[in-house]
Amino acid sequence: MATDTTAALQEELLRRARAAARPQAPEAARPRAGGPAPLSRAQRRMWLMERLGPGGDARYNVPFATRLRGPLDLDALAAALTALVGRHEILRTRYGQRDGAPYQEPLPAPASFAVRVVETEGDGMDLLAEEADRPFDLAQGTLPRALVLRHGPQDHTLLLMFHHISIDGPSLETVAEELVRLYTAAREGRPLREPEPPQYGPYARRENERAGALGAGLDHWAGRLAGATPLPLPQPTGTGAAGAATRVVPLDTHVLPALRELGTGHRATLFTVALAAAFAALHRLTGQDDLLIGCAGTHREGRDMRGLVGLCVNTLPVRVDLSGDPAFGEVLDRVRDALLDAQQHRAVPFDLILERLGAGARDASGTALVRVTSDVLGEPTALRLPDTTAEAVELDQSDAKFDLSFGVLDTGRPAALVHYRRSALDEATGSRLGEAFAGLLEAVAADPAIRLSRLPGAVAPVGADGDGHPAESLLRSHPQVAEAVVPQPAPEGPLLAYAVLRSTTDGPSPAQLRARLRAALAPGLVPAAVMLLDSMPRTERGTVDTARLPGAPVAPVPEGPRATAVTAAFAALLDQVPGPDDDFFVLGGHSLTAVQLAERLRKELGLPLNGLDVMQARTPRGLTALLEERARQRAATPRAAARPRATRPGTVLVTGATGGVGSFVLRELAARGRPVLALARPESAHLVAGDGVEAVEGDLTDLDSLRAAVAGADAVIHAACTFTRPEVDVAAMEAMVGAWSRGPFVFVSSVDAYGRPTASEVAEESPSHAPLSPYGQAKLDCERMLLRAAGTGGRGGASAVRSPLVWGAHDRLRDQLRWGATGLLYQAAAHGRPIVLPGPGAGGRDWYGAPWVHGAALARAVTACLDTPVHGVANAVSGHVAWPDLAARLVALLGSDSRVECGDEVHPDLDHPWHYRTDRLADALRPLPGEELDAVLASMISG
Template sequence: MPAEHVSPSSSTAFQEELLRRARARRASVPVDAPGTAAAAVGERAPLSHAQHRMWLMERLGGTGDSYAVPFATRVRGALDLAALEAALTGLVARHSALRVRFREEAEAVEPYRQTPYQETLPAPERIALPVVRCEPAEAAELLAREARRPFDLAAGALPRALVLRHGERDHTVLVVFHHITIDGGSLETVATELAALYSAATSGGPAVLPGTPPQYLDHARREHAGAGGHEPGLRHWAERLAGAAPVSLPGPARGTSTGSVAVSRSLPASLPAELRELGTRHGATLFTVALAAAFASLHRLTGTDDLVIGVAGTHRRGSAMRGLVGLCVNTLPVRVDLGGDPAFATLLGRVREALLDAQHHGDVPFDLILGRLGAAARGGDGTGLVRVTADLPGEPVALRLPGTSGEYVDVPASTAKFDLSFCLLEGGPLDGGGLPAALVQYAGPALDEETGIALAEAHAAVLTSVAADPALPLSALPSVARPEEARSAHPAESVLRSHPQVAEAAVVAPPGGGPVLAYAVPCGVSAPPPAELRARLRTRLPSAQLPAAVMLLDAMPRTSDGSLDRAALPGLTGLPADASGPRAEAVTEGFRVLLGRTPEPDDDFFALGGHSLVAVQLAERLRAELRLPLTGLDILQARTPREISALLDAREAERTAAEAAKAAAPVSGRRRREGAVLVTGATGGVGAFVLRELAARGRPVLALARPESAHLLHGVGDGVEVVEGDLTDLDGLRAAVREADAVVHAACTFTRHEVDLAAMAAMTEAWRSGPFVFVSSVDAYGRPDAGEVAEGAPSVEPLSPYGRAKRDAEAMLLAVAGRGGRGGASALRAPLVWGPHERFRDQLRWGATGLLYQAAAEGRELAVPRRPGPAGRDWYGAPWVHAVALARAVAAALDAPVHGVANTVSGEVSWWDLATELVALTGGSGRVVESGSVHRDLDHVWRYRADRLAGALAPLPGEDWRTALAATAGAAGR
């Protein structure tokens, strides 16, 4: 059983039962099952050339975690930890490369005397699977810390694992390998076989796997035996690289850092397709085009004509090596002459020929090439021939365990393998997807931060320029500039800009004095947590240079001339001059109790050690003490005692005004009548419209809300009574359901799926009569095979975690409907909801529509799928529903339950029409273009039938999609 780092159970019987189940599961996947390699314990083999080079680097020291291969996945769903442990143990037993140690003995018998060798260790009885509870915001540091733990190759390079438990159905699984035992090409095999072994462990049946896989020790022996056949290739490489020298990089101007730094810049969504088309016209692949752009950018940085860039090769050849787990990578040095100021198209031809030549001789191990070149392969300062590399990463691999969904998690290394690397990311930064990006990664001693940032910006500009005009000569391409403005900027700006998910940054001080504040604009829609940015600043700057807070913005405010509009930055104005009064005292005391330090008014929550869990605790403490609405997100956004106090003062004023209006209204008395409807999520977007609809129909309503939010419901309509409770108060939910004669469940946490499911379980348990309407989501359909989706059609994987939670909640409801006196149930699957409510503003900030809205607001190009045509899809677009129409559909389902699933779709809008309208609404200058390569969230080809509630959903005047979108955009802008 995995060892969980949580409070142990006090029940011995319970622990014994868990142990019995774990042993039973391990027994269901024996290590000697069919397909398991029978490698003899103590079997020895020479190191492959790639292993030998890595072993030497480890012996030299200073590699840090650059040779760790962290394989991390965010797993949502019912994760069986014992089955995962059994699967990992079975995987290591199946592949001997994962259970070897590396030794060198003077007393060893030939051929291993004074020569490093690898030796097979016994298959372990179990690979430990420790479990640590943590908030998602804390995961990055824990994953990085585990990846940084060194391996002892002499003792054995067994992989190690860690599971971070964020919730009952939410985990991050990390397996860390040493690179000497595995490469990127092996991870797909690892993921596939772990899924098969996991399935076998959960079902008790045999694992469905291919036969005995090829073993890496055999590959190493074959490579060692065939070393003499590389002589022709070595002669070729010696001639090809004669006179080549390591590229001279600028080096840091100041503040040398020893770590690895990555800087990315977003690219137009259509750019990869344009570059691919450029390559097709010149007989080159997209990788070759990206490599040529790397050569061009390196030339513009260094001014050197004779350059060598390394690219990744592989020794995997033929079907015999399919399924091989081990290190089969090889570095190919590509040498290109950039002299004569060629056009980019000409350079592309030179790079193509040089790359083909390198690949033709790619069977020669790189360490043999270096050995043949000798001292000529190094510069005068000892630097190696290949200091710079280029890559075009594919789709990252994630675990796909049965019954769960998996999302790749990036665990960046703190040290770099090479001094400088260029990457073209088709799907955006590896940890978030989004727009394509140009990424530059460098070792601290190779460049300073200003140059690294300028290089990333120049490389992005080079890629864009050559796509538009490949006839441009190198001299006309963007150069690596270091503007005076960047040199005089606050040091924190450079640190923030160097983050791969940050597009822009600014650091300013309030005009009247006060703490310095930092602002960051994320690349695309993926935003690093402010705590992560604060941690980055703390590790690179002295405390005197740390901003008081880091705020995330959709875009930097600009004046008419394009310069930064400092007066429009949030937080610089409107703060109280002091932080006194009962609410300020309560905030200060909350900081002191929960963070252990008495804060100054402008101390930042994160700088004092705060994180998301403490933010929730602080909000709950203040909410209970002051009886004002406050959430953990409010704490994370306000950050300082002064700003939190100001926010609470504003909400106190709102409540006072609402209570005064209520007191002035005629007293109608309590009117609890038969047919009272409980509405959850009453202060949310959907719930607010449902309340209005039911009140207009004269239905008595019990509106579930926290006590401190009750004033937000004043004035909705007669007959609306507030019931205290929320989704985490299961007893309160049960009591509220028992008071009602009908239920409308419109509340959702969106991200805490275990809370949503527990709430539904509690409500269905207490439900005893009347109809029950659940506002679900079309995400529960997943990705259907057909373009037209009927109501209640089966779900098709992959489902998002949100869609899976909605589907599972529906199943709970429909399973008990009509039993024990219960009425009919309706699961109303809603798409994108538009309407004039602030809660809908996020519809235009995130997801597929967020990509288009933000591009329109920033005046960027909006790339959408090609419109219907003979060679394309029938349709691409977004289903939507007006909030008012959705409320009518809810009321209709109360009167006449659908006894199952119904879709609530007002209509569909094509991506082209939506993008065009967003440009008009925002007044932007962006251009809408059709592309064959767009973000995967825009690959939406499904139309949802909405027959059962068609009458209620029929649009009334003013409910067309353009009007609804404009109302939502207005709410988003407030």
């Protein structure tokens, strides 16, 4: 006991000695240039909001909390805080008013800084929340407050409270870094010599002096925001609760990488992709096309502002038109362009823009023009003091700065969030919106071509989606049509259209609407009649009740074990029992749930099904019908008897056999009489099994099945790919190479592995050039893994066959033409929209277009490598087609009236200026009759 007492006494004496040696904080404030300074525009807006808001408003408090485990020297902390506020005048500034104009004035630096310490059990979140909600009095000053909760001898939570008028996000990082250095110096009893930081007062003066030179920028913003009105959000029932709420929904780990890859293809950052998703979610919530979202900008530019603490943010109002039910990729392009325009005029303070707009900045009720914001949030800032482990503590604030904010958490635990005022959205709507925003991010990560109307988060009226009958979209595009639906007709029944007009006293007649459809659609797509209704009949969930439409046939409810399984799967995953025609996405489903639903039904029923099938069939009735048809197909397909392994010398394992490339490879191998092992899931085995083809169970995620299949084959053709999960592709190749012990190995790779070469002509085995997409990088990694192993341990030769777009008469390849790399052109032609292409010279390139290969030619090239491996990389290209030629062919084949134009802009989807040399496999790729470009396109479009 005496020893413990002596040690404690020595520690206390040492602490006091260090404290005595510490440098004292400045006794007076540093000289100020020019006395009181005007407020910056951002400060002025905040000062006005404080005055207009309720008394004791804490919405602009900035809490900075850190859990610190380890020894915490409170005296060193107080000294560090004293020195910090002495260095930065803005942290000890009061705000007054003279002759109606606000001003800011630094106060003398305090001689010491008070740190309140409270002993507590538990996490003390209630104490932290109480302190975070305690308002500042701007007239008295914004000196930070410090609260330390002592959970144990070496366990503390430190809360520093600032006011937003004196600090922003970058400032908080500066404060955290400086406090660590100041604390360390104080604890060690030595002075810290740091250069004088820039002060905020001179910055505010410069901004006010430059205000007169912003006329052109203000004119731009006035034009850009002309006619914009505050967005109507769904109002809560009653008066709405007080305070704010946050809904956080975790995201799968693959979502953010997929969104980054999507952004790369559209010259956009993750921030821009998240902003586009926020616009899409807002459109689905409100049904509005003309939308405005605010983004945080900054005035921090140049070396002179490095280390400046203060409020240097600026709100950038981003206005986007989402009319026309665009695909998400098009939404992203529109948002990217609007954000770039806003950033080019970021020098104009938002406060001046509001003054210029005058009454237009608010509606009659006083609602602000910018009600919604969006951001991407990284790991929160923590105060990492020496000899401690630091963990940021997030505090829920009782109010929100805007009515609604969308966020994407880009951290080790990715998530989507919505933060909203309860007076703007009720709890049920806010919760649904959070789930819908997460589902939307997952949906566009899985399918960037998905249209707005197919995304989660729809509000009533619903029931018409962008992938429905083309007459539906045309009717909805009429300015006087409020709603339209064209349901699937009964067998032998007429195709009927139904519409609700915006006005009951004026509008087009049924005959005029049908004439509009007749002028735009092929004869077989024109409804027999257009019927005008006062309102659409609806189910209890708000979807259009097609069974109650006039003249609609009464369809029987699906019955049988598959119908029962589908209904049970819907109910299990969506927490509600669906009706036969309830839409999967209206019920709250999204792309990830669609995959889960498909996997559940595939295992239970033993039939091939994937997430895309669910997204297309959508309803229990449609999904049941699809499964019934696949059951009939399987029953009608004869199954080949399995033969003993010893009777099949020279067997070739083919992965991806049920895909477009794999199906052509199987045909080519059959023509050559080669025995085949076709890797397939159990429920898909009947699609590939036949004479000379034995199906073996497995897929890319089942590494044991891959190893076993490779070990049982004398040669391998690896044509399977996830497209969106590169980590799965690389792991699968590693497993296959590890099991490969004999014979040749052919890998169907992609020209994406070349990246973005500087030359227009790309020779075989040219080096790759950054940037590579995650898909292209995975292909390159798999090639290197394979080629390093070739010829070792009894292995044969290896061939990496780099393929471009693969075209041919197969459903998977048809989908690629419609929705893949060429989907932009196909969809524009299919809907009669103008097609704008990069012309010669755009972006400094003479040619833009697509390399392509016929599926049959690729199969010949791949199988040729079994007999004569290339021992490296070979290109497999049937030809190259310029974008204008491809667009003209699509317009002609689809009977479209789209106008094709060339300009200087290069859309990211069309930014492909490379020709690929094909030398090693030229003989095998020589086209046969029917493999010409026109023939293959015609077969894909008519199929």
